[in-house]
Structures are given as C-alpha cells and as structure tokens.
Amino acid sequence: MSAAVRPVRFGxxxxxxxxxxxxxxxxxxxxxxxxxxxxGRDRSRxxxxxxxxxxxxxxxxERLLARDDIDAVYVPLPTGLHAEWISRALAAxxxxxxxxxxxxxxxxxxxxxxxxxGRGLLLAENLMFLHHPQHQVVRDLLDEGVIGExxxxxxxxxxxxxxxxxxxxRAGLGGGALFDLGVYPLRAAQxxxxxxxxxxxxxxxxxxRHGVDTGGAALLTTGTGRTAQxxxxxxxxxxxxxxxxGERGRIVLDRAFTPPDDRPAVVRVEHGDGTVTERTVAPHHxxxxxxxxxxxxxxxxxxxxxxxxxxxARLLDAVRERAVTTTAVPAPAPEGAC
Numbered sequence: 001m002s003a004a005v006r007p008v009r010f011g012x013x014x015x016x017x018x019x020x021x022x023x024x025x026x027x028x029x030x031x032x033x034x035x036x037x038x039x040g041r042d043r044s045r046x047x048x049x050x051x052x053x054x055x056x057x058x059x060x061x062e063r064l065l066a067r068d069d070i071d072a073v074y075v076p077l078p079t080g081l082h083a084e085w086i087s088r089a090l091a092a093x094x095x096x097x098x099x100x101x102x103x104x105x106x107x108x109x110x111x112x113x114x115x116x117x118g119r120g121l122l123l124a125e126n127l128m129f130l131h132h133p134q135h136q137v138v139r140d141l142l143d144e145g146v147i148g149e150x151x152x153x154x155x156x157x158x159x160x161x162x163x164x165x166x167x168x169x170r171a172g173l174g175g176g177a178l179f180d181l182g183v184y185p186l187r188a189a190q191x192x193x194x195x196x197x198x199x200x201x202x203x204x205x206x207x208x209r210h211g212v213d214t215g216g217a218a219l220l221t222t223g224t225g226r227t228a229q230x231x232x233x234x235x236x237x238x239x240x241x242x243x244x245x246g247e248r249g250r251i252v253l254d255r256a257f258t259p260p261d262d263r264p265a266v267v268r269v270e271h272g273d274g275t276v277t278e279r280t281v282a283p284h285h286x287x288x289x290x291x292x293x294x295x296x297x298x299x300x301x302x303x304x305x306x307x308x309x310x311x312x313a314r315l316l317d318a319v320r321e322r323a324v325t326t327t328a329v330p331a332p333a334p335e336g337a338c
Contacts, residue, residue: 079174147246
C-alpha cells in the first residue's frame with residue numbers, strides 16, 4: 001500500500017471475546033487498518049482489554065462514535081443489539097463491519113443496508129470464511145466440470161456446549177444456534193447454489209431452560225430443483241464441513257468455516273469411479289483477509305452493501321417461520337444453581 005494512503009482507523013464497540021481472540025490480532029496483521037480505540041461500559045474491564053492491544057479505552061459506545069479520528073467501527077456486540085448500534089454508527093458517519101448475523105430480522109437488515117447506501121457508507125457482515133481461497137478452489141472445480149452437473153449441497157456446523165453463562169444462551173440478546181452457527185451453512189449454500197434459495201422445511205430444537213434454539217436443520221430448494229440440507233448446533237460434537245454432489249462425483253471440504261491459519265486446507269474430490277484426488281490450498285488467515293477486504297472497499301469507495309446480506313436475513317426469517325419446534329436437551333446449569 002502506498003505510504004500516501006492513510007489506513008482505515010477502526011474503533012471497536014465492546015470487549016467481546018471474538019474481538020480479543022480474533023479480530024484485533026487480525027487488524028494488527030493488516031497494513032490497511034489501524035485500531036485506535038475500544039469502547040466498553042465498564043471502565044476497568046475496558047482499560048484492561050485495550051491495554052492488551054495498545055489502544056485507547058473509551059467508556060461508553062456513544063463517546064467512541066462521536067470521535068473524529070475513527071473512520072469505521074467493528075461491532076461484535078450480541079446480535080440483539082446490532083440494529084441499534086449499527087444505526088447509531090451510520091448516523092455518526094462511520095463505516096461498519098458487524099459480526100454475523102447483521103440483524104435479527106430481514107426488515108432490520110433491509111433498513112440498515114438502505115441507510116448505509118443513502119449515506120455513502122460501507123456496511124458489511126463479517127462472514128470471514130467467504131474470504132478464504134479454498135472456496136474459490138471449490139468454485140473452480142465446479143466450473144471445470146469435475147463432478148458434472150451440481151445436484152445438491154449439504155453442510156454441517158456444530159460445536160460442543162458453551163459455558164452455562166455464555167451470552168449465546170440469552171434469548172433477549174439474540175442468542176441461539178441458528179443465529180450463531182446456522183448462518184454459516186446458509187451463506188455457503190447461497191455461495192454455491194445461487195440467490196434463488198427457498199426454505200422447504202426446518203426443525204429447531206428449543207432449550208426450555210434458556211429459551212433459545214440449541215440446534216436445528218433446514219431443507220432448501222432452488223427453482224431448478226437443486227437442494228441444500230443444512231444442520232447446525234451448539235450442543236454436539238464439532239463439525240465444520242460441506243459437500244457438493246454432482247452427477248459424476250462429490251467435492252468435500254472439511255474445516256469449511258474454520259480452517260486453521262497455520263496449515264494448508266484440502267479440497268477433496270471423490271470421483272464416480274471410486275478414485276480420490278485432492279487440491280491443497282496454502283494457509284491463510286481468513287480474519288485478516290476479511291479485514292483487508294473491508295478496508296480496501298472503504299479506501300476505493302466501493303460502499304454498496306452486498307445484496308446477500310438481505311437475502312441471508314430473509315432465509316433466517318424463513319427458517320424460523322417454517323420450523324417445527326422440538327424440545328432440545330437443556331444446556332448445563334451453572335454450578336451451584338438450584
């Protein structure tokens with residue numbers, strides 16, 4: 001990057017775990033951005049958090065948004081708070097990179113993207129896996145016709161239970177497995193099957209202790225008859241994969257959403273004759289790639305929101321509307337609870 005181009009100056013709203021574990025370290029790897037400050041509600045916690053990264057601590061989200069040395073904000077707040085604080089950030093003239101999902105409803109997502117477009121600001125959803133080149137390798141294989149005509153897509157993303165007090169078990173803040181994990185298979189289905197997906201049916205497992213869904217499944221179709229079978233959960237063994245089935249074979253991608261930063265990714269092709277071939281993809285830091293993509297879009301004035309944001313929100317709405325609700329195994333209660 002030319003020395004004459006000023007890096008995008010970032011502020012962070014909240015001291016969320018993902019900001020500390022992933023995004024601020026990613027920003028440190030990217031020349032195109034400079035993290036400036038983090039805002040929190042508790043002074044001591046915010047100062048401790050900011051000190052780990054050598055940036056300024058600000059008490060109060062509003063104070064950070066009012067600063068003129070902040071070009072963009074990263075929003076890792078709970079999903080249920082996204083609409084309010086994204087809207088405030090846009091009103092303050094800041095570009096916004098928000099954790100997924102962008103909003104809890106399609107109506108909110110549509111309103112926010114329209115607001116960003118009207119103000120000439122970039123609003124992006126941080127589905128960082130999309131920036132890893134392993135998915136382009138999959139697209140190239142499809143274009144080369146190695147499995148023939150694509151017939152179906154299947155994907156699973158699940159993790160073991162979180163700590164009992166984890167924010168993802170709080171219904172009032174937009175918790176639940178669909179928002180936290182289901183967004184990944186849904187977005188991957190859009191990536192490979194296109195933008196005319198419709199939800200044919202769904203199941204959500206409801207945790208009566210916390211009032212959130214802890215897992216589920218969805219069946220989607222396209223206008224041409226292709227199907228997507230998706231599963232997700234936060235009370236299961238770890239899975240992070242997808243598979244594309246064609247008339248002459250399958251493409252399989254393990255660690256589809258969480259590829260290690262320090263090891264190559266492997267795209268496996270299972271041919272119809274029983275042979276298997278693999279394509280290796282060099283290690284990449286997908287969080288840094290997401291940050292760099294956002295910063296370059298800001299720098300280049302490419303601020304039109306991705307239409308997939310609203311399509312994704314509509315699919316989430318449709319999954320909830322079509323879902324049959326079952327009773328899930330309750331998440332563990334805190335020790336000492338009665």
